[in-house]
Amino acid sequence: MNQKNILPLYEIFIRSKRGLDHKHVGSLHAENSEQALEYARDVYTRRSEGVSIWVVLASDITASQEEDASSFYDPSDDKPYRHAMHYVLPEPINNM
Amino acid sequence: MTHFELSDAELEQRFQQRIDDEQKIEPKDWMPAAYRKNLIRQISQHAHSEVIGMQPEGNWLSRAPTLQRKMILLAKVQDEGGHGLYLYSAAETLGASREEMVDALHEGRAKYASIFNYPTLTWADIGTIGWLVDGAAIVNQISLQRTSYGPYARAMVRICKEESFHQRQGYESLIALVNGSDEQKAMAQDALNRWWWPSLMMFGPHDADSAHSGQSMKWKIKRKSNDSLRQDFVDQTVPQADFLGLHIPDEELKWNEERGHYDFGEIDWEEFARVVNGDGMCNRDRVRHHKKAQDDGAWVRDALRAYEQKKRANAEKAA
Numbered sequence: 500m501n502q503k504n505i506l507p508l509y510e511i512f513i514r515s516k517r518g519l520d521h522k523h524v525g526s527l528h529a530e531n532s533e534q535a536l537e538y539a540r541d542v543y544t545r546r547s548e549g550v551s552i553w554v555v556l557a558s559d560i561t562a563s564q565e566e567d568a569s570s571f572y573d574p575s576d577d578k579p580y581r582h583a584m585h586y587v588l589p590e591p592i593n594n595m
Numbered sequence: 596m597t598h599f600e601l602s603d604a605e606l607e608q609r610f611q612q613r614i615d616d617e618q619k620i621e622p623k624d625w626m627p628a629a630y631r632k633n634l635i636r637q638i639s640q641h642a643h644s645e646v647i648g649m650q651p652e653g654n655w656l657s658r659a660p661t662l663q664r665k666m667i668l669l670a671k672v673q674d675e676g677g678h679g680l681y682l683y684s685a686a687e688t689l690g691a692s693r694e695e696m697v698d699a700l701h702e703g704r705a706k707y708a709s710i711f712n713y714p715t716l717t718w719a720d721i722g723t724i725g726w727l728v729d730g731a732a733i734v735n736q737i738s739l740q741r742t743s744y745g746p747y748a749r750a751m752v753r754i755c756k757e758e759s760f761h762q763r764q765g766y767e768s769l770i771a772l773v774n775g776s777d778e779q780k781a782m783a784q785d786a787l788n789r790w791w792w793p794s795l796m797m798f799g800p801h802d803a804d805s806a807h808s809g810q811s812m813k814w815k816i817k818r819k820s821n822d823s824l825r826q827d828f829v830d831q832t833v834p835q836a837d838f839l840g841l842h843i844p845d846e847e848l849k850w851n852e853e854r855g856h857y858d859f860g861e862i863d864w865e866e867f868a869r870v871v872n873g874d875g876m877c878n879r880d881r882v883r884h885h886k887k888a889q890d891d892g893a894w895v896r897d898a899l900r901a902y903e904q905k906k907r908a909n910a911e912k913a914a
Contacts, residue, residue, distance in 0.1 A: 518619035518745050551621065580667045581674075583759035586767045592835050595730075595762055 508557040509535040511542075513549035521553050532556075614815050619745040622688040630814055633807060634744055635689050636705075637816060639696040642682035643707035647700075647881050649675045651715040652724060660718060667764050668721060674761065678754050685746040701886050703873060710793045712875030719772055719779075719786035725765015727787075727794040727832065733758045734828045735798065743815035766835065773839045780840075787836065788844045795859075796867045798825040829857050 506528035512521035524543050529535035535554040544552065563571055579585050588595060601609075606625050613620065620626055649672050656672065659665035683693055699705035710728055715721065733755065740751040772783040799805055799821040811817040819827075829848075836843050847860035869875065 514621070517621060518748060520749060551623075578666070578670060580663070580764070581670050581760060583763050585760070586763035588763060588766060588770075589838070592766070592838050595759070595766060595835070 511539045512553040514551040635691045638686040645679035681750040709870040719782040722768035723786040729761040731797045738819045
């Protein structure tokens with residue numbers, strides 16, 4: 500395929516219901532964001548799965564890599580005191 | 596997506612219907628200008644409270660009694676900064692800019708929780724803040740998880756998950772104090788004496804005197820009234836004070852069998868007004884310090900920007 504004819508890739512996020520976050524559902528190719536929105540409607544919400552769609556150019560997404568996870572998240576691994584249940588409280592007031 | 600056929604009155608009626616149906620309002624929805632303004636005011640002041648709240652606790656970071664307590668306090672103060680960010684971001688979805696919100700704080704046009712205008716005099720204040728101030732914030736924020744504006748509600752869910760750590764670490768450190776020496780127990784009692792009433796003030800004026808309450812309840816920005824949240828807080832906190840063996844400084848406090856709630860004394864509303872209007876013990880310090888932190892950090896932001904521009908210029912040259 501001619502490289503030039505490949506349409507850019509868009510990542511699609513859908514809000515299934517008011518009050519909920521948009522959630523990633525997949526991706527598709529489109530000429531521009533308006534077209535991506537219409538394609539997303541046709542592909543991902545045929546059964547009224549959503550009330551709102553976000554389309555984002557895949558190339559605009561910067562992502563951390565799972566292989567780097569150990570060093571990336573290392574600073575929070577040894578801090579159990581950040582969790583509420585680290586604090587042992589006596590039974591009568593433990594519902595705090 | 597377009598509203599050109601509907602009048603403002605019709606739009607407003609649809610908007611109210613959506614709220615009455617317990618649906619959330621999302622950023623791109625049509626909303627009355629006053630709803631937007633009211634939300635920006637409330638969310639930005641909530642954000643300012645989180646950030647200014649880092650100061651009284653930060654005051655004890657270098658003097659925490661053990662390394663463990665210092666790490667815990669540092670983690671808590673870090674959380675507060677994060678909460679500020681969640682909230683500023685929620686306000687930004689309404690079209691408010693971060694700079695404008697921070698300017699409003701510095702110029703005294705925006706308020707923050709007045710409890711942070713009281714000084715933290717002893718180590719026991721830190722445990723007491725976790726227990727009472729975060730405890731009061733949780734009562735308020737649990738109800739705000741059901742607020743009508745989606746991004747605010749979602750920020751509240753995230754924040755509430757983290758607040759439980761804050762309150763428990765505070766209470767646990769008070770357990771250590773009340774089981775310590777007589778001096779330590781007295782220090783805990785002294786802290787409760789000073790923080791109890793300001794904690795009750797956190798819920799704001801009586802419902803009848805609250806400027807924004809009526810409309811906020813109709814729009815479900817607020818889900819419970821100031822007085823009913825305050826009552827919830829008192830009811831849950833009294834047994835916790837009893838367990839610590841500490842005395843709540845209110846001689847009118849007693850269980851009312853008929854109401855199924857604790858009765859409690861009247862807040863000193865004069866003090867409340869004084870502190871809200873800028874004349875508490877630390878008001879000027881808090882804002883001055885926030886400004887200074889921002890000014891002192893300017894060179895870092897400038898350097899980051901300059902480096903980014905240089906990188907881009909080099910990339911363009913290479914291309």
